[in-house]
Amino acid sequence: MSELSLEAQKVKTALEQKNLETPLCRVAMDNRERKAKIEAHFREIMQLMELDLSDDSLVETPRRVAKMYVDEIFSGLDYHNFPKITLIENKMQVDEMITVRDITLTSVCEHHFVTIDGKATVSYIPKSSVIGLSKINRIVEFFSQRPQVQERLTQQILVALQTLLGTAHVAVSIDATHYCVKARGVKDATSITTTTSLGGGFKTNPSTRQEFLRSLKHY
Numbered sequence: 001m002s003e004l005s006l007e008a009q010k011v012k013t014a015l016e017q018k019n020l021e022t023p024l025c026r027v028a029m030d031n032r033e034r035k036a037k038i039e040a041h042f043r044e045i046m047q048l049m050e051l052d053l054s055d056d057s058l059v060e061t062p063r064r065v066a067k068m069y070v071d072e073i074f075s076g077l078d079y080h081n082f083p084k085i086t087l088i089e090n091k092m093q094v095d096e097m098i099t100v101r102d103i104t105l106t107s108v109c110e111h112h113f114v115t116i117d118g119k120a121t122v123s124y125i126p127k128s129s130v131i132g133l134s135k136i137n138r139i140v141e142f143f144s145q146r147p148q149v150q151e152r153l154t155q156q157i158l159v160a161l162q163t164l165l166g167t168a169h170v171a172v173s174i175d176a177t178h179y180c181v182k183a184r185g186v187k188d189a190t191s192i193t194t195t196t197s198l199g200g201g202f203k204t205n206p207s208t209r210q211e212f213l214r215s216l217k218h219y
């Protein structure tokens with residue numbers, strides 16, 4: 001297994017220190033073996049639901065699900081998939097808020113394993129470096145590709161950016177529809193959950209906080 005990038009190591013350590021890491025029990029296994037086992041278990045789940053696995057539309061489903069879990073929707077459980085981060089020296093001496101709004105976010109509820117569909121807004125006030133804009137989207141995507149609760153997802157994005165940017169002045173807000181609320185259970189098709197995590201001046205300085213919260217009201 002290749003070494004983790006320095007950025008991935010730093011973010012992982014910061015989350016562990018703050019007790020914000022996703023609860024994990026590591027299993028020493030390569031991804032090929034992991035997918036083979038998930039496929040076998042999923043085949044059994046489908047058989048228990050009395051689905052005919054010899055049907056040509058269903059026969060490949062266990063393999064597809066295993067591949068989707070490991071390589072796609074839960075790929076953020078593996079820090080080897082942490083995005084490459086580009087930091088640029090803040091030669092421009094930007095000391096005002098930079099905001100990326102309406103970042104598409106698709107995650108999975110860890111209680112029911114169904115979709116969380118939302119969008120994130122991220123702001124920060126640079127110190128010595130600014131981050132490549134797309135890297136903010138990629139960090140949101142990395143932590144979304146785990147089984148999640150929205151509160152932890154919001155905090156993980158905040159701490160990752162604080163760690164990489166070397167500043168506490170970061171703010172994250174997520175609006176999301178939980179399909180465990182919409183498509184089952186209470187079956188509320190319209191409610192949206194908002195979670196916000198504020199760091200540094202976004203928490204302590206009322207006008208910075210207001211500027212961020214106002215920026216959320218553009219849509």
Ligand SMILES: Nc1nc2c(ncn2[C@@H]2O[C@H](COP(=O)(O)OP(=O)(O)OP(=O)(O)O)[C@@H](O)[C@H]2O)c(=O)[nH]1
Binds near residue numbers: 186
């Ligand atoms: N705080 C929080 N709760 C969540 C999130 N996603 C799902 N939940 C909630 O997790 C709870 C699990 O409650 P349980 O009573 O154990 O599960 P359940 O019987 O399926 O509950 P219902 O959804 O009410 O039918 C539910 O209230 C979900 O709405 C999330 O991101 N954050």
Ligand SMILES: [Zn+2]
Binds near residue numbers: 181
């Ligand atoms: Zn749920």
